[in-house]
Amino acid sequence: MIEDADIRLSRRRFLGLMGATAAFAAGCSRPDRGAIVPFNKRPEGVTPGLADFYASTFQEGLTAYGVLVRIREGRPLHLQGNDEHPGFRGKTSPRAIADVLRLYDPDRLRRPIVDGRPSDWARAEARILPALKAARKPVLLLSGALLSPTRRALVEDLRKALPGGLVHAAWEPACGESEAQASRACFGDERRSRLRLDRAEVVVSLETDLLAGERTEEIAGFASKRAPAGPEGPMNRLYAFEGAMSLTGANSDHRTPWKPSRAAALAFALARALHRKGVPLPSGVDAAALAPFDLDALAREQGASASLLHGLVDDLKRAGRAALVAAGPALPPQAHAACHLLNAMLGAEGRTVDAAFAPPGEALAGLQDLRGLLRSAAAGKFAAAVFWQANFGYASADPELWKSAAAGLPLKVRIGLHADETAQACEAALPEHHWLEAWGDFEPASDLLCLQQPAVGPLYDTRQGEEILLGFARALSKDAHALPADYREYLQRRWRREVYPAGSLVPFESFWQASLHDGVLRRRAAPRPPRRLDGRAVNAAAAAALAVPPPPGFELLLSPGAGVYDGRYANNGWLQELPDPVTKLTWGNAAALSPSDAQRLRLQDGDVVRLEAGGRSAEIPVVVQPGQAPGVLSAALGYGRRSGSVASGVGVDLYPLLGAASVSLTPTGAREALPFAQRHHSLEGRDAARSLSLSEYAESRRKGRPERPLARLYPPQRFPARKWAMAVDLSACVGCGACVVACQSENNVPVVGPERVLKGREMHWMRIDRYYAGPPERPRVLLQPMLCQHCDDAPCESVCPVNATNHDSEGLNQMAYNRCVGTRYCSNNCPYKVRRFNFFEYAAQTREPAGLAFNPEVTVRPRGVMEKCTFCVQRIQEAKAAARAAGRPLREGDVEPACAAACPAGAIVFGDLRDPSSRVSKLALSDRGYRVLEELGIRPSVTYLADLTNPAGPEERRGA
Amino acid sequence: MAPEATLSPASLDERVLSAAERKPPAAWWLALAAAASCMSLGFALMAYTLYMGIGAWGNNRPVVWAFDIINFVFWIGIGHAGTLISAILLLFRARWRNAISRTAEAMTLFAVVCAGLFPLIHLGRPWINFWLFPYPNQRGLWPNFRSPLIWDVFAVSTYFSVSLLFWYLGLVPDIASMRERARPGLRKLVLTVLSLGWRGEASHWRHYEKAYLLLAGLATGLVLSVHSVVSFDFAVSLVPGWHMTIFPPYFVAGAIFSGFAMVVLVLSVVRRTMRLEDIITPHHLEMMNKVILATSCLMAYSYLVEGFTAWYSMNPYLHHIFKQYLWGTYGWTGWTAIFCNCLIPQLFWSSRLRRSAPVMLFVAVAVLIGMWFERFVIIVISLHQDFLPSSWHLYEPTLVDYGILLGSFGLFFTLVLLFARLLPVIATTEMKAHLPREDAHA
Amino acid sequence: MPATVSRRGFLKALVLAWAGAAAGLDSLKESLRSVLIPAGTTLHVRPPAHSVGRKAR
Numbered sequence A: 001m002i003e004d005a006d007i008r009l010s011r012r013r014f015l016g017l018m019g020a021t022a023a024f025a026a027g028c029s030r031p032d033r034g035a036i037v038p039f040n041k042r043p044e045g046v047t048p049g050l051a052d053f054y055a056s057t058f059q060e061g062l063t064a065y066g067v068l069v070r071i072r073e074g075r076p077l078h079l080q081g082n083d084e085h086p087g088f089r090g091k092t093s094p095r096a097i098a099d100v101l102r103l104y105d106p107d108r109l110r111r112p113i114v115d116g117r118p119s120d121w122a123r124a125e126a127r128i129l130p131a132l133k134a135a136r137k138p139v140l141l142l143s144g145a146l147l148s149p150t151r152r153a154l155v156e157d158l159r160k161a162l163p164g165g166l167v168h169a170a171w172e173p174a175c176g177e178s179e180a181q182a183s184r185a186c187f188g189d190e191r192r193s194r195l196r197l198d199r200a201e202v203v204v205s206l207e208t209d210l211l212a213g214e215r216t217e218e219i220a221g222f223a224s225k226r227a228p229a230g231p232e233g234p235m236n237r238l239y240a241f242e243g244a245m246s247l248t249g250a251n252s253d254h255r256t257p258w259k260p261s262r263a264a265a266l267a268f269a270l271a272r273a274l275h276r277k278g279v280p281l282p283s284g285v286d287a288a289a290l291a292p293f294d295l296d297a298l299a300r301e302q303g304a305s306a307s308l309l310h311g312l313v314d315d316l317k318r319a320g321r322a323a324l325v326a327a328g329p330a331l332p333p334q335a336h337a338a339c340h341l342l343n344a345m346l347g348a349e350g351r352t353v354d355a356a357f358a359p360p361g362e363a364l365a366g367l368q369d370l371r372g373l374l375r376s377a378a379a380g381k382f383a384a385a386v387f388w389q390a391n392f393g394y395a396s397a398d399p400e401l402w403k404s405a406a407a408g409l410p411l412k413v414r415i416g417l418h419a420d421e422t423a424q425a426c427e428a429a430l431p432e433h434h435w436l437e438a439w440g441d442f443e444p445a446s447d448l449l450c451l452q453q454p455a456v457g458p459l460y461d462t463r464q465g466e467e468i469l470l471g472f473a474r475a476l477s478k479d480a481h482a483l484p485a486d487y488r489e490y491l492q493r494r495w496r497r498e499v500y501p502a503g504s505l506v507p508f509e510s511f512w513q514a515s516l517h518d519g520v521l522r523r524r525a526a527p528r529p530p531r532r533l534d535g536r537a538v539n540a541a542a543a544a545a546l547a548v549p550p551p552p553g554f555e556l557l558l559s560p561g562a563g564v565y566d567g568r569y570a571n572n573g574w575l576q577e578l579p580d581p582v583t584k585l586t587w588g589n590a591a592a593l594s595p596s597d598a599q600r601l602r603l604q605d606g607d608v609v610r611l612e613a614g615g616r617s618a619e620i621p622v623v624v625q626p627g628q629a630p631g632v633l634s635a636a637l638g639y640g641r642r643s644g645s646v647a648s649g650v651g652v653d654l655y656p657l658l659g660a661a662s663v664s665l666t667p668t669g670a671r672e673a674l675p676f677a678q679r680h681h682s683l684e685g686r687d688a689a690r691s692l693s694l695s696e697y698a699e700s701r702r703k704g705r706p707e708r709p710l711a712r713l714y715p716p717q718r719f720p721a722r723k724w725a726m727a728v729d730l731s732a733c734v735g736c737g738a739c740v741v742a743c744q745s746e747n748n749v750p751v752v753g754p755e756r757v758l759k760g761r762e763m764h765w766m767r768i769d770r771y772y773a774g775p776p777e778r779p780r781v782l783l784q785p786m787l788c789q790h791c792d793d794a795p796c797e798s799v800c801p802v803n804a805t806n807h808d809s810e811g812l813n814q815m816a817y818n819r820c821v822g823t824r825y826c827s828n829n830c831p832y833k834v835r836r837f838n839f840f841e842y843a844a845q846t847r848e849p850a851g852l853a854f855n856p857e858v859t860v861r862p863r864g865v866m867e868k869c870t871f872c873v874q875r876i877q878e879a880k881a882a883a884r885a886a887g888r889p890l891r892e893g894d895v896e897p898a899c900a901a902a903c904p905a906g907a908i909v910f911g912d913l914r915d916p917s918s919r920v921s922k923l924a925l926s927d928r929g930y931r932v933l934e935e936l937g938i939r940p941s942v943t944y945l946a947d948l949t950n951p952a953g954p955e956e957r958r959g960a
Numbered sequence B: 001m002a003p004e005a006t007l008s009p010a011s012l013d014e015r016v017l018s019a020a021e022r023k024p025p026a027a028w029w030l031a032l033a034a035a036a037s038c039m040s041l042g043f044a045l046m047a048y049t050l051y052m053g054i055g056a057w058g059n060n061r062p063v064v065w066a067f068d069i070i071n072f073v074f075w076i077g078i079g080h081a082g083t084l085i086s087a088i089l090l091l092f093r094a095r096w097r098n099a100i101s102r103t104a105e106a107m108t109l110f111a112v113v114c115a116g117l118f119p120l121i122h123l124g125r126p127w128i129n130f131w132l133f134p135y136p137n138q139r140g141l142w143p144n145f146r147s148p149l150i151w152d153v154f155a156v157s158t159y160f161s162v163s164l165l166f167w168y169l170g171l172v173p174d175i176a177s178m179r180e181r182a183r184p185g186l187r188k189l190v191l192t193v194l195s196l197g198w199r200g201e202a203s204h205w206r207h208y209e210k211a212y213l214l215l216a217g218l219a220t221g222l223v224l225s226v227h228s229v230v231s232f233d234f235a236v237s238l239v240p241g242w243h244m245t246i247f248p249p250y251f252v253a254g255a256i257f258s259g260f261a262m263v264v265l266v267l268s269v270v271r272r273t274m275r276l277e278d279i280i281t282p283h284h285l286e287m288m289n290k291v292i293l294a295t296s297c298l299m300a301y302s303y304l305v306e307g308f309t310a311w312y313s314m315n316p317y318l319h320h321i322f323k324q325y326l327w328g329t330y331g332w333t334g335w336t337a338i339f340c341n342c343l344i345p346q347l348f349w350s351s352r353l354r355r356s357a358p359v360m361l362f363v364a365v366a367v368l369i370g371m372w373f374e375r376f377v378i379i380v381i382s383l384h385q386d387f388l389p390s391s392w393h394l395y396e397p398t399l400v401d402y403g404i405l406l407g408s409f410g411l412f413f414t415l416v417l418l419f420a421r422l423l424p425v426i427a428t429t430e431m432k433a434h435l436p437r438e439d440a441h442a
Numbered sequence C: 001m002p003a004t005v006s007r008r009g010f011l012k013a014l015v016l017a018w019a020g021a022a023a024g025l026d027s028l029k030e031s032l033r034s035v036l037i038p039a040g041t042t043l044h045v046r047p048p049a050h051s052v053g054r055k056a057r
Helices: A011-027 A094-098 A121-133 A149-161 A178-187 A216-224 A260-276 A295-302 A306-322 A333-346 A367-378 A399-408 A465-476 A487-499 A508-518 A535-546 A573-577 A595-601 A694-703 A738-747 A754-758 A795-799 A825-829 A873-886 A898-902 A919-924 B009-021 B026-052 B067-091 B095-121 B126-132 B148-181 B186-194 B202-235 B247-273 B282-312 B316-327 B331-349 B357-384 B399-422 B428-434 C007-036
Strands: A051-060 A063-072 A075-081 A139-143 A166-170 A202-206 A237-242 A254-257 A323-327 A384-388 A411-416 A428-431 A440-445 A448-452 A520-522 A554-560 A591-593 A607-613 A616-624 A632-637 A662-671 A691-693 A724-729 A767-773 A780-786 A805-807 A813-815 A908-912 A942-945 A947-949
Touching: A051 A094, A051 A440, A051 A448, A051 A508, A063 A440, A075 A094, A075 A738, A075 A898, A094 A573, A094 A738, A121 A384, A121 A411, A121 A428, A121 A465, A139 A367, A149 A166, A149 A440, A149 A465, A149 A487, A166 A367, A178 A333, A178 A535, A202 A260, A202 A306, A202 A333, A237 A260, A237 A306, A254 A306, A260 A295, A260 A306, A260 A323, A260 A333, A260 A535, A260 A554, A295 A306, A306 A323, A306 A333, A323 A333, A333 A535, A367 A399, A384 A465, A411 A465, A440 A487, A448 A508, A465 A487, A487 A508, A508 A520, A554 A607, A573 A738, A591 A595, A595 A616, A616 A662, A691 A694, A694 A947, A724 A919, A738 A767, A738 A898, A795 A805, A795 A825, A898 A908, A908 A919, A919 A942, B009 B148, B009 B399, B009 B428, B026 B095, B026 B399, B067 B095, B067 B148, B067 B202, B067 B247, B067 B357, B067 B399, B095 B126, B095 B148, B095 B247, B095 B282, B095 B399, B095 B428, B126 B148, B148 B186, B148 B202, B148 B428, B202 B247, B247 B282, B247 B357, B282 B316, B282 B331, B282 B357, B316 B331, B316 B357, B331 B357
Parallel strands: A139 A166, A139 A384, A202 A237, A202 A323, A237 A254, A384 A411, A411 A428, A554 A632, A591 A616, A691 A947, A724 A942
Antiparallel strands: A051 A063, A063 A075, A440 A448, A448 A520, A554 A662, A591 A632, A607 A616, A607 A662, A724 A908, A767 A780, A805 A813
């Protein structure tokens, strides 16, 4: 370089030196850290840039969801329903969609832990197998619901192999025992029936949550009868009687607050009233047993309208076989028995309540059974225990009993995904595959088998749970070669023996491949004989219902959390941040309290109270819930976990209070800020979300709507080729939130955490607004999915100083993330407030490997940039490219945004407005259709179809 | 107070210019320490915001603009007094402006500097702020000229450059005087460079007068246009409470109002501490207080018009938000604004109170508080409850917000203090031009 | 302080300053990037061995 002052610096030399400096500075950058490396040898079957799909099954409790896994570059990214599944037909539940994140959970166990130290399989086996071989007493196997004939066979093989025998109990904390008990008593078997809402015209819900997000089939069935062709109907009618506000109540035509302890009485009273109107009682049922249940007296007692109840009886009588009465898992067996009685009387049993193809019953243990087993364990009755799937250490809710059981068991093995509360007590924690890495089959119905196959090779040094048990059986059995080492082999063998049709012309390999391809196998199965109601059981139930004394204190309804379920998903940030569909609370639970009780006790949202029952207590904040029955508290289970980096300490563990008939409530004087996703609940007289009754709809149709064209200053936008638009049917939408999670999964929407939700910085592109209208004791609930409306004259576009948001020629409002400087003016000018700002570098806070769940087709936004719904432009582009490659024009149905694809009710319809044959262009012209804030003249592309309700009779009875 | 007749050019030089030549008193150092530490705190917190992100502030959805834009509008408003005094009063040939114009112009400049920081730091990605400026680039991208924020960029940068030129031009003869009085050394070198070789020749004066008048003409338009453009940030949007045609004149009146209050505040202190009570006389202050009174009445009128419009419009959103201004969660800010802006300045109807130093200090501080809260009312209250009730959310500022606000005051007063000790606070040249001549021709 | 600065000396200083700034800014950018964007993962994702997929749609 420059050595001395007396060099003559010519211009050429000077420029040369400048250039060298530039190269020096640029070239001396730190070398790329190898984050992106192209394939040297491409793995077979992986085409970079194209997505692959695998069909599989996601089991949650007693439900097997058929799903389709979307893979990019070998990574599962997005789950949607399996379209080959006859019941789900391409839709699935919000928790299923969110479970892909659990595959990449940073807290997953990556190798076995033996005696508290990270270890390997060899050492784990060396620790466990000798103890099992030497076992003289039985081994205790506690698992979740098996739901799989192959798993059942495996447990049998393990039982045969173990020298001391096996005691197996399956427990699902979220499935109550009442239903099974009532089935056993009334029908003599534990078949679980399918609720066929697609066949029901009158539905009565007693504290069920028929329309919760997990009930994909029921939501689809309900929605299919919810959107009538015209004001004359036909349309179904839903009556809800519940103590806690649920989505079922929110979507019902008549919702009556009703104490859960009196639900059985209500059902028996309805049966009695029906009988008096001429409907015969099934044989064995004693009319005298029903005599004490008087509808009018009950109505007075619960503050309900007697005329409504009598009208309900008429409706039921009229509907007959098309009626459906259902009771929820939290209610006692008497209530379920009463519903069985009603369904039998109406002829619904066998039609809307369909148990013809129920799978072979799986006896689930109840809480008392479980505690009994734990007590036996404490007494040293078992040689060892294997805990598989369910989190017993957390949900058994008796820490003393758990500790003493652990002490009484010489060897404890945990097979699970995390080092959770159960694993913390065990000598060996064996990490299992996530179901996306695993093989299996499930039998949700006798005519349906669902297959589970890996969508990705195992990420860590884990083994499938079934394979671990198979390994034990193999090591312990005398004939080492009878059992294969591989669970896939075991599964195939069983299929070859028992499933593959004898005398089939198709070779087994093709049969197997075809079944895996479809993900489901429909079989011919003989329908089981219809269930016969045992009259004496009903009489006993009626007597039990009568003898129930009114409990002191508050009645407590505990149900699994909408996101966390029984607690197993508490480490999933998407589900923690998914607002509860009714309270809109995120990151925690709260006890819902009726407005009158709150006023009486002078409690507000966030005041912490102490709930006590039977020597156990919990301190939990309250939320004032419009529509809650006075004297009833409700809250979600699954919180207050003690392990998991995301789950720890979020919310309050209410399992200790599970099973308590009543609790006492004492205000503690403390206050907690509750992270609600939505804080204001009244529509303030505005008409953003509209709901009409059928008669009002008919009236408005007759009168016609005044067409007041909005003035324009500028010529209208032109969309020469296509105009993308959306229609959202509020009548079909139940508010389950599947669209919210699907959008988050598809578009890399970040999770922000509770402190930021408190500040109002949540990032969901799609949100479901929930409004209450009317008096707080009997509110009407309006649910409205709200997303970017892609306005033709978008107000956000003109105010962005750097042109980061524009309109494209197909009607989309675009967002150029790399141009956005973050002035946030666009958010001010968006009247729908659907724009989300990255206040922090959220992507940097992603703990690896959760970053693998990001969809590579969507930018991950940096700090300081605004983002919002794009109508899944990446899917639009993908469909256009595919159509171009195939040499054909884009067709209706080629493009489905994540939200539309996920909605089980089919409430979201997307398509080309310029195509007159498309569904969306017809819906946009519907006389139920309107646009939110249309008077602003910004021309949104989303048409909402007003919610329709079908109340019985004149308006006075509405909401009564 | 001695009349102007006792002033002579020499005494003017001595009293005004010597302030820049003497060592500052201890009180000045104390004040500078206080202001500079507030300023450093502000800068540290701005650096923290740059490091962490806008999430360090209290901004949320829907209140995405809060203290950042409130402070921006506040400081830009304060700058308007200087330009009005310097430029408009020059064109109206109001003699009373001479004693106060220099300080007022300096304050304009410093206020614009403070204001200009906020659009920069409020960006989500401030390192690419230059995209807001139109420059040719190989991607062919231009900013969006339809956006009021770009109009702001032009307005504020024009305002800054014109004010800087105007102020500097006026300073040149005074710097030349200081140069003549200075002893040889670094200070004399700097003054020599800054005085651009001014020697007081007739041709210099001719150029000076022309340029000065030209810039005054340009600056005059700016008094009305700059804050109108800033008001367009709000008026052009569709937010209820913002979308009103009264905003441009309302904002300009408010700017002049707050600007004069700040000038009265600073000058009251300057004239006491630098012993210039006979040059900056109570008469000057009284004239400014009359302007404050007049603009206070304009503010009251604007509030009434807003209320009337809200009622008359039959627009439920506007109706609702106006009620929130006074009776919502933040209603206390609305009442503070009304009290401080409309009621307290009414004290100035009394001529005795207009000339009373403690009273005018009290009124000036009240007006500044009231005008800051008025911006809070306009921005935060309008945003926190708009069209869809599901998005309604409260806003809570963080310590970083308060610290940056404090820091902006620190920056302003640091610059004022430095100005007071480095440059002549009175336009001695102009004053000399209006002194009675020694040969007794008025 | 020298009375004048020679043109050569000035250019020398300018070039050195430019080079220093370029290198300094570059390493500042790198260090900021390491703060803002986490390092990549070394987890290997392998496709499943025996599963049967569907054609990409």
